[in-house]
Amino acid sequence: MRSPTTTLPSQVQFWDSWHGRRGATGQDPVHLELRQRFLDLMSAVRHPRVADLGCGQGHDAVAFAAEQFRVTAIDFSPVSVRQVSRLAAVRNLSVNPVCHDLAQPLPLGSATLDGVYAHLSLHYFDDPTTRLLFAEIWRVLTAGGVLVFSVKSTEDPYFKTGEEVGPNMYCRNGHLRHFFDYDYIEDLLTDWKAKDIQSRNGYYASHEPSAFFHVVARKPY
Ligand SMILES: C[S@@+](CC[C@H](N)C(=O)[O-])C[C@H]1O[C@@H](n2cnc3c(N)ncnc32)[C@H](O)[C@@H]1O
Numbered sequence: 001m002r003s004p005t006t007t008l009p010s011q012v013q014f015w016d017s018w019h020g021r022r023g024a025t026g027q028d029p030v031h032l033e034l035r036q037r038f039l040d041l042m043s044a045v046r047h048p049r050v051a052d053l054g055c056g057q058g059h060d061a062v063a064f065a066a067e068q069f070r071v072t073a074i075d076f077s078p079v080s081v082r083q084v085s086r087l088a089a090v091r092n093l094s095v096n097p098v099c100h101d102l103a104q105p106l107p108l109g110s111a112t113l114d115g116v117y118a119h120l121s122l123h124y125f126d127d128p129t130t131r132l133l134f135a136e137i138w139r140v141l142t143a144g145g146v147l148v149f150s151v152k153s154t155e156d157p158y159f160k161t162g163e164e165v166g167p168n169m170y171c172r173n174g175h176l177r178h179f180f181d182y183d184y185i186e187d188l189l190t191d192w193k194a195k196d197i198q199s200r201n202g203y204y205a206s207h208e209p210s211a212f213f214h215v216v217a218r219k220p221y
Pocket of ligand 1: 011015016024026031053054055056057058059074075076077080100101102103118119120121124
């Protein structure tokens with residue numbers, strides 16, 4: 001385990017570089033499955049107000065805007081936020097891109113969203129920060145609002161590779177990840193309803209196999 005006096009590599013720089021180099025296509029089958037899940041769940045609401053947390057290059061945010069969702073797309077990588085803006089402009093769609101660190105309180109009002117979506121962006125924080133982030137998601141959702149997210153699981157081949165920096169947290173090649181197991185997700189979602197936690201195997205932005213959880217939950221009415 002890392003000594004508390006040493007510092008981790010900057011994750012903003014890591015992601016700026018990643019998005020600048022290649023990023024994601026937004027077309028991996030497990031990714032498309034989660035996006036469709038959110039689209040289906042939101043179909044009951046007219047012009048739903050949603051946030052895409054850790055939106056990356058905006059493939060999901062733009063797909064939601066194309067369905068007339070009112071989308072706030074949040075990421076802490078300035079490179080990715082510029083890419084979302086460009087993608088939305090090219091497609092003549094309206095997205096509100098916000099550069100923001102998810103480790104800080106969300107820049108959104110309480111009970112202002114019908115849905116929160118986060119594809120592979122909630123597994124970068126230590127346990128206290130993760131719990132604060134889930135509390136923030138709860139705060140910004142309306143009663144009955146839907147949360148759809150995916151995270152890397154402890155079944156992932158990269159689990160326990162690189163330097164251990166905390167419980168189930170590893171830093172590999174400058175990339176920090178917190179791997180979730182089923183019980184941890186259950187615990188994070190204690191007060192949520194209609195929970196559905198499913199494991200998935202697939203690919204994200206590479207040909208390396210990965211293991212994920214796809215999760216749906218609803219804030220109670
Ligand atoms: C695996 S990528 C997923 C991107 C996008 N959701 C997608 O599926 O293509 C993780 C994203 O989370 C963002 N991210 C990581 N840590 C973050 C933080 N602390 N605050 C905001 N965004 C963060 C990264 O910049 C990156 O865009």
